[in-house]
């Protein structure tokens with residue numbers, strides 16, 4: 001596929017994607033978001049405690065909340081310790097004891113103030129530690145990219161990027177981009193693996209250096225996922241609403257897409273034309289090692305998460 005053809009394919013796919021974004025949130029996304037809303041947002045300190053004890057945690061909740069969701073904690077699973085505030089009501093007596101005014105005329109109808117009386121250790125469990133009724137899933141991607149996965153890995157190497165397949169990523173993400181190095185979870189279904197790799201490659205190509213500081217997370221995720229969408233469509237994968245759902249999960253919309261359209265189009269067309277180039281796919285490029293540890297590599301981390309609500313990882 002030459003560049004002209006690749007640009008044409010990109011335009012077609014981007015038209016589809018903007019139409020899908022215009023339609024708003026899909027049924028699947030709405031159900032997924034409603035499921036997520038039943039999970040509590042933990043404080044930063046508790047998020048750190050959770051990540052330290054269980055780096056791959058995605059959805060966490062207490063024993064009772066899991067029960068309400070018709071799921072049960074599996075036998076022998078150890079809870080993740082967090083700190084829960086003990087809320088009490090300030091009694092009238094307290095006021096007097098603490099030298100308060102106890103003012104004459106203080107109304108009996110005044111609501112009692114709630115105060116934090118201390119903290120206790122509480123335990124929560126990650127979704128992986130539970131079983132029972134299936135939770136709503138994020139839209140998945142079906143199909144088989146065939147040898148395009150190998151070809152995409154080759155494109156990654158052409159860009160002098162290191163690629164590591166790993167068992168798990170912090171916060172239960174599917175992929176992460178570290179500036180010179182990409183990680184993808186090895187157990188993903190093959191279409192998802194292909195799409196995740198295209199997404200992380202887009203982060204590497206678009207969001208290193210200054211542009212990373214000048215863009216919001218919404219813009220970066222919209223750009224990376226749009227590139228992945230175009231590349232997936234370009235090789236014939238059925239994508240349903242996954243990309244538009246993902247973009248909306250990060251508050252992106254058609255307007256955000258339009259503002260970055262040229263950039264997305266150009267990067268996606270470049271990847272597509274490289275994917276179809278008549279090259280012999282060799283296991284490694286001779287010569288230059290990956291640049292992950294090059295002195296001028298800008299440190300950056302982008303961890304891509306669709307499921308996490310409780311554990312928020314900066315990136």
Ligand SMILES: [Zn+2]
Nearest residue numbers: 221224302304
């Ligand atoms: Zn991303």
